[in-house]
Amino acid sequence: MNKTILCIGAGYVGGPTMAVIADNCPDYKVIVVDINADRIAAWQSDKLPIYEPGLDEVVKRARGRNLFFSTDVFGGIKEADIIFVSVHTPTKTFGAGAGKAANLQYWEKTARDIVEHADRDKIVIEKSTLPVRTAEAMHRILQSNDKGLNFEVISNPEFMAEGTAVDDLQNPDRVLIGAMETSSGQKALQAIVDIYKNWVPEEKIKTTNVWSSELSKLVSNAMLAQRISSVNSISALCEKTDANIVEVSGAMGLDSRIGPKFLNASVGFGGSCFKKDILNLVYLCEFYGLPEVASYWEQVVLMNEYQERRFVQKIVDRMFNTVAGKKIALFGFAFKANTGDTRESPAIYISKLLLEEQGQLAIHDPEALDNAAIDLKDVEGDYTFEEDPYEAAKGAHAIAILTEWKHFCDLDFERLYHSMQKPAFIFDGRNILDHKRLHKIGFNVYPLGQKALSHLEK
Ligand code: UDX
Numbered sequence: 447m448n449k450t451i452l453c454i455g456a457g458y459v460g461g462p463t464m465a466v467i468a469d470n471c472p473d474y475k476v477i478v479v480d481i482n483a484d485r486i487a488a489w490q491s492d493k494l495p496i497y498e499p500g501l502d503e504v505v506k507r508a509r510g511r512n513l514f515f516s517t518d519v520f521g522g523i524k525e526a527d528i529i530f531v532s533v534h535t536p537t538k539t540f541g542a543g544a545g546k547a548a549n550l551q552y553w554e555k556t557a558r559d560i561v562e563h564a565d566r567d568k569i570v571i572e573k574s575t576l577p578v579r580t581a582e583a584m585h586r587i588l589q590s591n592d593k594g595l596n597f598e599v600i601s602n603p604e605f606m607a608e609g610t611a612v613d614d615l616q617n618p619d620r621v622l623i624g625a626m627e628t629s630s631g632q633k634a635l636q637a638i639v640d641i642y643k644n645w646v647p648e649e650k651i652k653t654t655n656v657w658s659s660e661l662s663k664l665v666s667n668a669m670l671a672q673r674i675s676s677v678n679s680i681s682a683l684c685e686k687t688d689a690n691i692v693e694v695s696g697a698m699g700l701d702s703r704i705g706p707k708f709l710n711a712s713v714g715f716g717g718s719c720f721k722k723d724i725l726n727l728v729y730l731c732e733f734y735g736l737p738e739v740a741s742y743w744e745q746v747v748l749m750n751e752y753q754e755r756r757f758v759q760k761i762v763d764r765m766f767n768t769v770a771g772k773k774i775a776l777f778g779f780a781f782k783a784n785t786g787d788t789r790e791s792p793a794i795y796i797s798k799l800l801l802e803e804q805g806q807l808a809i810h811d812p813e814a815l816d817n818a819a820i821d822l823k824d825v826e827g828d829y830t831f832e833e834d835p836y837e838a839a840k841g842a843h844a845i846a847i848l849t850e851w852k853h854f855c856d857l858d859f860e861r862l863y864h865s866m867q868k869p870a871f872i873f874d875g876r877n878i879l880d881h882k883r884l885h886k887i888g889f890n891v892y893p894l895g896q897k898a899l900s901h902l903e904k
């Protein structure tokens with residue numbers, strides 16, 4: 447074996463990233479550790495703890511060969527030459543910066559574990575999204591050791607998206623590696639470049655200073671989210687006029703300077719990164735005395751919340767100003783298709799608002815029902831979870847599409863229509879269905895940012 451790589455944190459980032467590294471670098475031993483024993487047991491089993499297309503095959507190829515999962519964090523620290531840290535960094539809920547700044551307690555605990563259990567020099571890599579200048583703070587904690595050890599801190603942000611993680615990791619647009627501009631920093635940087643060179647073309651491996659790398663990650667996510675909030679804001683205007691958001695996005699996206707991606711209007715963006723990273727950016731700007739810049743980016747999050755509320759308001763308005771006691775089938779709870787992850791999913795807020803209106807919810811999702819049950823466990827109201835979409839819609843007044851699962855398009859809508867109360871409504875919060883066909887079947891169809899196709903209103 448060439449070197450031993452350790453990853454601390456076996457979550458959505460650590461697990462898939464290390465599986466792809468192990469798969470492509472048979473000369474490295476890769477150990478993934480976590481304090482959560484159930485998670486580690488799941489990584490060792492046939493039912494992985496996260497649903498991600500293509501991940502099972504990659505894990506099966508490498509596991510037991512050069513990929514190992516363990517709860518022995520301290521043993522892993524001792525053995526490793528290179529340590530990736532991918533513990534979670536949630537938004538702070540207390541103290542200074544509450545609601546915006548990142549809570550670094552898990553990261554700092556990890557840094558202290560490394561200091562305590564290392565007995566030789568190590569390279570430590572930030573994989574979690576962190577505020578700019580975290581590496582500096584971590585470097586200080588690590589260097590404070592009294593064993594005379596040297597730790598190099600490298601920033602190597604993850605750009606994979608859930609649902610396409612394996613492909614994003616296998617064929618990344620770029621790999622970004624930031625290091626301190628010292629000779630030992632540059633040597634450590636080369637050691638990380640050497641890992642990725644096993645499968646990523648060299649021109650896609652970008653090296654920068656450590657602060658640029660950290661900031662690039664926050665800003666990439668902020669820019670992507672900003673496109674969605676911009677389009678979502680225009681979807682509201684389209685609904686007041688005869689413009690159609692799909693046509694407007696399509697026309698805009700043809701401009702090669704704009705490009706076609708991330709212009710789909712939706713019920714709102716979710717996921718563990720966008721909101722957290724933008725709020726982190728907002729906090730940084732406030733901290734550095736740039737209130738105008740802070741409020742500019744904060745608006746992206748506020749627009750997202752507006753879009754979620756607007757969707758619920760439309761459901762209530764169109765269903766004769768009340769959903770009290772009416773059954774509504776929610777199709778999709780995951781924050782996007784092809785994942786079971788529901789972190790920051792618009793479905794959570796939308797469900798709560800509909801339950802406040804005393805709607806009766808039947809929630810269906812092919813992968814996310816376990817997480818949905820956890821998200822709603824303290825929420826009062828009338829809701830059930832349904833594995834079968836036809837059961838969810840039986841006797842319902844409305845179907846609301848919250849996630850763009852492809853197979854929703856292939857459902858038998860005649861059958862759904864006949865099992866529902868009349869008038870039957872569909873609110874397509876992802877614009878994925880064939881609206882004209884649904885209207886012909888008899889539904890009153892409310893897409894996003896497009897003219898309604900209703901039998902009730904002219
Ligand atoms: C994001 C970044 O894309 C990724 O680079 C980073 O590493 C982590 O954060 P992720 O949150 O997994 O990835 O998914 P992403 O595909 O970016 O979708 C985020 C949200 O935006 C989802 O809720 C999705 O449904 C929504 N979205 C996306 C839209 O509403 N419209 C679009 O056009 C695209």
Ligand code: ADP
Nearest residue numbers: 455456457458459460480481482533534552556
């Ligand atoms: P992400 O989406 O960033 O991967 P997750 O919450 O899915 O976030 O994963 C982070 C993982 O880090 C969790 O499984 C958690 O148990 C683990 N973790 C947190 N702190 C530590 C620690 N000190 N040592 C080992 N693992 C940790």
